[in-house]
Amino acid sequence: MAYHFNDIEAKWQKYWAEHKTFKAKQPQELGEDKKPPFYVLDMFPYPSGAGLHVGHPLGYIASDIYSRYKRHKDFNVLHPQGYDSFGLPAEQYAIQTGQHPAKTTKANIKRYREQLDRIGFSFDWDREVRTSNPEYYKWTQWIFIQLFGSYYDYDEQKAKPISALVEVFEQGGNASINVACDDDIAPFTAEDWSSYSSDEKEHILLKYRLTYLAETEVNWCPALGTVLANDEIVNGLSERGSHPVVRKKMKQWSMRISAYAERLLSGLDNLEWTDSIKDAQRNWIGKSVGASVNFPILAFPEGEGTTTPRYMTGGNNAHLLVEKAQNNRKNPTKTEAVLWEALKGKQLSGFKFRQQHLIDDFIVDFVCLKKGLVIEVDGKYHEETKQYDEARTDILNKQGFEVMRFTNEKVLSQLEEVLEKILTKLESLQDRKGKVPPSGARGIDVFTTRPDTIFGVSFMTLAPEHDLVKQITTPEQKEAVEHYIGETEKRSERDRLADVKTITGVFTGAYAEHPFTKEPIPIWIGDYVLASYGTGAVMAVPCGDQRDYDFAKHFDIPIPNIFKDTDISEQAFAEKDNTQIANSDFLNDLPIKKAIKRAIHEIESNGFGKSKTNYRLRDAVFSRQRYWGEPFPVYYVNGLPKMIDEKHLPLNLPEIEKYLPTETGEPPLGRADVWAWDTEHHKVVSNAGVNHTTIFPLELNTMPGWAGSSWYMFRYMETDKRNEVFASKEALDYWQNVDFYVGGSEHATGHLLYSRFWTKFLKDRGFLNVEEPFKKMLNQGMILGESAFVKKDMNANKIYSENAVPAVEVQKIHADVNLVNTSNELDIEGFIKFRPEFKDAEFVLQNGKVLSFGEDLGEASNGTFLVSREVEKMSKSKYNVVNPDDICDEYGADALRLYEMFLGPIEQSKPWNTAGLSGVLGFLKKLWKLYHDGDNFVVSDESADKKAFKTLHKTIKKVTEDIENLSLNTSVSTFMICVNELTQLKCNHREILEPLCVLISPFAPHIAEELWEKLGHNESIAYEAFPIFEEKYLVESTKVYPISFNGKMKFTLELDLSLSKAEIEEAVMQQERTQKQLQGRTPKKVIVVPGKIVNIVG
RNA sequence: GCUCGGAUGGUGGAAUUGGUAGACACGUUGGACUUAAAAUCCAAUGGCCAUUAUGGCCGUGCGGGUUCAAGUCCCGCUCCGAGUACCA
Structure with missing residues (x-):
């Protein structure tokens, strides 16, 4: 009887579905049966319109094998499946066709289910979830409300209800709390708090909630009326339609995932995940330890009042002159000294003068900034020509300064007269115009991981977007700075990052003061500093950081060296080991690690800053301007968000006519007519009713794709009470978390991070009792397609077979792989x-024969047309998609399952080759034959011989180990070897073939069930005990020793395992072949490893 | 640049702690069966040189090293893949 896989597979798939064979038991159903739970989960698919290709089931097959194996091992296995059914493709399809996304999604799911069912997965479909079902997203909305109602306490490292924070505020304000919050919160006392209105209180609380509304910078495309993700922008234009994109601030919901940075990082240590995924998450979280330091800004001189014009009047190159000016001050000429004696300390009718002051790119001798009067004396520093003096005066005039010049002689001989002239002039002048500096800005905070290099700071750089930039920029530099900011705004963040080589920046004209040396430090802006990381400002240490170094070189900023015995003439010295600090006051001669500690100590004890840990992880924007996503359970009262009461969930997605944003740029939900919340009747009502007293507008954004997928693993745990709870306590206590998770590694920093975040949050608030969602994970590789190409003459309508291409320019064109047979014939x-x-092209066949349209193409067999093959990602656009349905039709589901496993290591990417299936199909046929004699099912009840038992137990051992290690490709090989050996032995004994059937059933369940039934069982094989390996069947008395000479194996020799080392050596040396190899030489050494090898050296 | 993987026949891959490199398949070649094809079965298949042989030499990306013995361990490269990126 032949192996009719189609009939067998259909029969058992039906059986499993009817008997609910794979239904997992809830704890209360277990009764006496105390099976331990085991939860195996696949990352649920997004049901796309293209259906499944042969690459998709790879992970599902692996997890199915594992699930079935665990059932044989007597676990209560939970192995569910569902659909991540909200998402962009359905919405885009809806925009194009007007079809409701729910409709297409439903159709896609139906098709997915049909395809999945054909492969024989042991899913418990009773627990299916769909993220777009209101009964599911009701709980996604519920979790959002919980997040809104929570804040994060850093001291306790957990989330707590927001009501606890209100109590803290009532008792002591916000001065001494250590909680996660926005960074722009003003301090307030308990009295302040109680004096605030409830709206004010709400505004403040919003800055502490774990999900909050905030102005976020997004890529806004006015033409498309939507926000674009970074990868939807190419060269500053939208990918679709090439419309301009601008950075725009929008009110968006954000998730305060940054609060969990430390726990997300440390939690990785205990997970059985691959190092590469853990590393990706560690990088993403990006912890760096260092210090935050405050650099005071010199813009606000003491004692001059707030009406005084700017102190800083230097130009773009002024930083180069700072040192010179200092020198000049220290070493004045005689004339300067005399005049300064008379001017300093507001002696001259209370007018304050400064000496050797920077204006634009000049150092002027004296200046009264209030009146804008410059006094210059001729001396050793002014040997310039008259022309130069005039040009200089001209520039100073343009900057709003009057210039008076006196000769040395005049000052020395007629000081009184000079002073009088100056005073007269001063009194005749209006106050110089200048912006009033704000009182709030006290300095620039920077974050550094290298506080030890603080004495190497020679400038500071702010991100162009930094709030302080506008405040500190001097009038002289205003134009240059504004131009620069304008230029950077035009570039998207991604472009900026891509173009690393071009060094750009501009001097603000402002100076900061070095906290230790009190020296002025020029403040620049540059786009190599990111507003989004740290404080958006850096203390630049060019000798120790390559980017600072490049910037300094480019703008000719000094590069002081603070590393002992290092050469920084070519590049910065960024190493942390084997060097000591120099030219750094109290840090001199300290090795770097000690210097860091000392520097932090000094910074803290002087009040310049404090030690700080910084994370790269940013809060996640949670709003999308889309239709096909979860609606927020939020309505707005006076612009303040309010949550809909949990009792009234779900808030269903409204119906709209078109799925595009509105003409006014609102998200698609802005098109809904019935989208307002009636707080009296607790229901959605028509927008016309909005009165802002009882009926309020609802949120128009929807949640992102990762909302629903961040908690679905817990939803599967519940069966009955799905409407009352997202999962009952009993169920959560029993199943705990996912024991084995299977999916692609592309979710390393998305889904896998967000679900860890939500799990931790739900645990903090007592809704879950596990800290992590997924204990062990397997990341399957991609199955690649073998694309087929024909070659077309670039200049003629001729298409060539692979080996018939003449010396003309050809173009490769994809041919659908379904039109090519296994011998590459098209x-x-x-x-x-x-x-x-x-259709009018000429086809040049392998033998050079030319076929063209009109001829009988059936005649092509007179010569073949071959395609060339290339491995590419499997995708519709490359016409290399292989449909699993076709494989099931032609080879069967069991063959498909075996073949996908047999291809290679599961985590590796590898090309699909349909031809290879004949190997596994042949194997299944051989397996089938073991149980049959011709057309009859024949199994002997006599006892099998030793060899058959040895083969069986060898197989049990290897397969058990392989499944545990997830080396599923080698277990398929092992089965092949086993069946080959048993065929050789003509073994048809029940005591061998029955365990073999169980052994193979996780891999090829249909044929196993069929054979099991034929063996006389009337229950499914799914819960049979897995065969146990017994050592005794493998015990050998002899070993075939490889005999090697100088490490090279020359021949083998079978020897008794009981022989001692000496006996083995003797036996080997007696061999004629040994003597032949030695050719009369005496071996220097003979290495004997009993049971392994003999090596003769000499 | 950084982080993590990887490189073995014509192809996918095996070799779990250093111990017979190429398991198991695909493909190819030859043969049997057949009117023929399919299916099935048998044999060969890393390269080179021999062929009277149970024969010799070379072989795991490249160059060194450790060892009786290296695909496996160490040092230095090259190339490929993935992730990430001016992270201060």
Whole structure:
């Protein structure tokens, strides 16, 4: 009787579905049966319109094998499946066709289910979830409300209800709390708090909630009326339609995931995940330890009042002159000294003068900034020509300064007269115009991981977007700075990052003061500093940081060296080991690690800053301007968000006519007519009713794709009470978390991070009792397609077979792989139907024969047409998609399952080759034959011989180990070897074939069930005990020793395992072949490893 | 640049702690069966040189090293893949 896989597979798939064979038991159903739970989960698919290709089931097959194995091992296995059914493709399809996304999603799911069912997965479909079902997203909304109602306490490292924070505020304000919050919160006392209105209180609380509304910078495309993700922008234009994109601030919901940075990082240590995924998360979280330091800004001189014009009047190159000016001050000429004696300390009728002051790119001798009067004396520093003096005066005039010049002689001989002239002039002048500096800005906070290099600071750089930039920029530099900011705004963040080589920046004209040396430090802006990381400002240490170094070189900023015995003439010295600090006051001669500690100590004890840990992880924007997503359970009262009461969930997605944003740029939900919340009747009502007293507008954004997928693993745990709870306590206590998770590694920093975040949050608030969602994870590789190409003459309508290409320029064109057989022969007729544009083309066959349209293409067998093959990602656009349905039709589901496993290590990417399936199909046929004699099922009840037992137990051992290690490709090989050996032995004994059937059932469940039934069992094989390996069947008395000479194996020799080392050596040396190899030489050494090898050296 | 993987026949891959490199398949070649094809079965298949042989030499990306013995361990490269990126 032949192996009719189609009938067998259909029969058992039906059986499993009817008997609910794979239904997992809830704890209360277990009764006496105290099976331990085991939860195996696949990352649920997004049901796309394209259906499944042969690459998709790879992970599902692996997890299915594992699930079935665990059932054989007597676990209560939970192995569910569902659909991540909200998402962009359905919405885009809806925009194009007007079809409701729910409709297409439903159709896609139906198709997915049909395809999945054909492969024989042991899913418990009773627990299916769909993220777009209101009964599911009710709980996604519920979790959002819990997040809104929570804040994060850093001291306790957990989330707590917001009501606890209100109590803290009532008792002591916000001065001494250590909680996660926005960074722009003003301090307030308990009295302040009680004096606030409830709206004010709400505004403040919003800055502490774990999900909050905030102005976020987004890529806004006015033409498309939507926000674009970074990868939807190419060269500053939208990918679709090439419309301009601008950075725009929008009110968006954000998730305060940054609060969990430390726990997300430390939690990784205990997970059985691959190092590469853990590393990706560690990088993403990006913890760096260092210090935050405050650099005071010199813009606000003491004692001059707030009406005084700016102190800083230097130009773009002024930083180069600072040192010179200092020198000049220290070493004045005689004339300067005399005049300064008379001017300093507001002696001259209370007018304050400064000496050797920077204005634009000049150092002027004296200046009264209030009146804008410059006094210059001729001396050793002014040997310039008259022309130069005039040019200089001209520039100073343009900057709003009057210039008076006196000769040395005049000052020395007629000081009184000079002073009088100056005073007269001063009194005749209006106050110089200047912006009033704000009182709030006290300095620039920077974050550094290298506080030890603080004495190497020679400038500071702010991100162009930094709030302080506008405040500190001097009038002289205003134009340059504004121009620069304008230029950077035009570039998207991504472009900026891509173009690392070009060094750009501009001097603000402002100076900060070094906290230790009190020296002025020029403040620049540059786009190599990111507003989004740290404080958006850096203390630049060019000798120790390559980017600072490059910037300094480019703008000719000094590069002081603070590393002992290092050469920084070519590049910065960024190493942390084997060097000591120099030119750094109290840090001199300290090795770097000690210097860091000392520097932090000094910074803290002087009040310049404090030690700080910084994380790269940013809060996640949670709003999308889309239709096909979860609606927020939020309505707005006076612009303040309010949550809909939990009792009234779900808030269903409204119906709209078109799925595009509105004409006014609102998200698609802005098109809904019935989208207002009636707080009296607790229901959604028409927008017309909005009165802002009882009826309020609802949120128009929807949640992002990762909302629903961040908690679905817990939803599967519940069966009955799905409407009352997202999962009952009993169920959560029993199943705990996912024991084994299977999916692609592309979710390393998305889904896998967000679900860890939500799990931790739900645990903090007592809704879950596990800290992590997924204990062990397997990341399957991608199955690649073997694309087929024909070669077309670039200049003629001629298409060539692989080996018939003449010396002309050709172009490769994809041919659908379904038109190519396993020998790479193309079905030309099919190709013309597939690409009608070539219906008039000539086809040059392998033998040079030319076929063209009109001829009988069936005659193509007179010569073949071959395609060339190339491995590419499997995708519709490359016409290399292989449909699992076709494989099931032709080879069977069991063959498909075995083949996908047999291809290679599961985590590795590898090309699909349909031809290879004949190997596994042949194996299944051989397996089938073991149980049959011709057409009859024949199994002997006599006892099997030793060899058969040895083969069986060898197989049990290897397969058990392989499944545990997830080396599923080698277990398929092992089965092949086993069946080959048993065939050789003509073994048809029940005591061998029955365990073999169980052994193979996780891999090829249909054939196993069929054979099991034929063996006389009337229950499914699914819960049979897995065969246990017994050592005794493998015990050997002899070993075939490889005998090697100088490490090279020359021949083998079978020897008794009981022999001692000496006996083995003797036996080997007696061999004629040994003597032949030695050719009369005496071996220097003979290495004998009993049971392994003999090596003769000499 | 940084982080993590990887490189073995014509192809996918095996070799779990250093111990017979190439398991198991695909493909190819030859043969049997057949009117023929399919299916099935048998044999060969890393390269080179031999062929009277149970024969010799070379072989796991490249160059060194450790060892009786290296695909496996160490040092230095090259190339490929993935992730991430001016992270201060």
